Amino acid sequence: MTTTYDLAIIGGGINGCGIARDAAGRGLSVFLCEQNDLASGTSSASTKLIHGGLRYLEYYEFRLVREALTEREVLLKAAPHIIWPLRFILHHHKGLRPGWMIRLGLFLYDHLGGRKLLPGTSVVNLSRDETGTCLKGNYIRGFEYSDCWVIDSRLVALNAVDARAKGAEIRTRCKCESAHRSDDLWKVNLKDTITGEEQAIQAQVLVNASSPWLDSNLNHIDHQTTREHIRMVKGSHIIVNKLFDHQKAYIFQNADGRIIFAIPYAHNFTLIGTTNVDHQGDPGEVSITEEEINYLCEAASEYFSPPITPTDVVTSFSGIRPLFDDGKSEAKAGTRDYVLKLDDKDGAPLLSIYGGKITTYRKLAESVLEKLSGNLPQMKSEWTELAHLPGGDFPTDGLSREVSKLMADHPFLKTEHAKRLVRLYGTYSHKILAGVKSGTGMGQHFGHNLYEVEVRYLMESEWARTADDILWRRTRLGLVIDEEDKKALENWLTAHFDTDKNGKD
Secondary structure (H helix, E strand, O other), X not given: OOOXXXXXXXXXXHHHHHHHHHHHHOOOOEEEEEOOXXXXXXXXXXXXXXXXXXXXXXXXXXXXXXXXXXXXXXXXXHOOOOEEEEEEEEEOOOOOOOHHHHHHHHHHHHHOOOOOOOOOOEEEEOOOOHHHOOEOOOOOEEEEEEEEEEOHHHHHHHHHHHHHHOOOEEEEOEEEEEEEEEOOEEEEEEEEOOOOOEEEEEEEEEEEOOHHHHHHHHOOEOOOOOOOOEEEEEEEEEEEEOOOOOOOEEEEEOOOOOEEEEEEEOOOEEEEEOOOEEOOOOOOOOOOOHHHHHHHHHHHHOOEOOOOOHHHEEEEXXXXXXXXXXXXXXXXXXXXXXXXXXXXXXXXXXXXXXXXOHHHHHHHHHHHHHHOOOOOOOOOOOOHHHOOOOOOOOOOOOHHHHHHHHHHHOOOXXXXXXXXXXXXXXXXXXXXXXXXXXXXXXXXXXXXXXXHHHHHHHHHHOOOOOHHHHHHHHOOHHHOOOHHHHHHHHHHHHHHOOOOOOOOO
């Protein structure tokens, strides 16, 4: 017998998982399929910022900036383990944007979103402050303002975990092969990308949240209205060994009108990005080009001393931003706002999502469900604004206290290990170590404080299946784990993974 859901969602990125969580919490039956791993595309290739988008003010996107600034503090309170405040240094470059424009922009940035938790803008003397020591000597005056940092792929995973806890079915490595309307329902044909097993489900409403794959998926889905198109814009980042010892970030203006960030990353590295390049072709086949590497190195070298060269690049990553195609000639000017298109003229509704920012994913989910409220009248009211994400039920300044609690319960933990666990899992760290009484109880060690007990948790509770799932999208240890330890992890996963379980309880 084919199972029928209220809502079926294609895409396991931040938008899809955010919608699944919100909908399940409103009492709807929800199914989500993702053809790869959670956050395996755009949602793990962001600049890792929860921010209003200071530069979007130049394009008069005041609604988007206001919404994003408000969400910045909502998300900080919801997930203080994976989201934390970050101060940015914006120097005054006399040859580019004038000082009055920067001051006006920062004034608006401080006041548009009802800021309460984060400190406001201040002036900094770069000739005296520690943030000026790594810069070339001709920059004296700067401004310091607030935004937030996020472990982006974990934000996706936590939304999926909460969605499942509220009754949603989350299926990874499960591709939507086709979908068609039948008797006012969607019949969705699915295929397990590992076993090849086929399955069909039914749903009252179908949401296409497949980001860069949105257009290609629409080729296999019944739709009647004239569809819009996404504009695929590639954003690439490089990671180099850390360029400065403090924990503040930089936003640099470039002569071409773009900006780049230089951000402390994973303790010993600096993240530099991003580019804005229109992309054609398969969104799954995307990587940084030599031209992009040179661009980022040269742009950063305009400000840092000594200069950065391509040989300094430790690793890189690229992702596709699926922007709504608003006809702008330059990729940097394309809107970052989201657009929702509802096709309900021929039976069961189809809603397609164009664009969106990781910062506004929660509001996007609310907008989606509001747009579908006439089709799903049984749904309950909004609830996510004041709700914690899994593991985030502690104050925004309480991370160190949570580390102390974990070490008190498990005195065999080293401080750095406890900090890493709480940063990734928050109060759920206690669930991971439940019943573990000593270091030997954590099982096989895979290097850099990654033990079998954590790997098992990620397999059983967060849909992790491969070494890359664990090292890059769940723990961020891929930068420091060596090949020997990675091979040991791969061998362990091969020996222990239950292919029928696929991460489900």
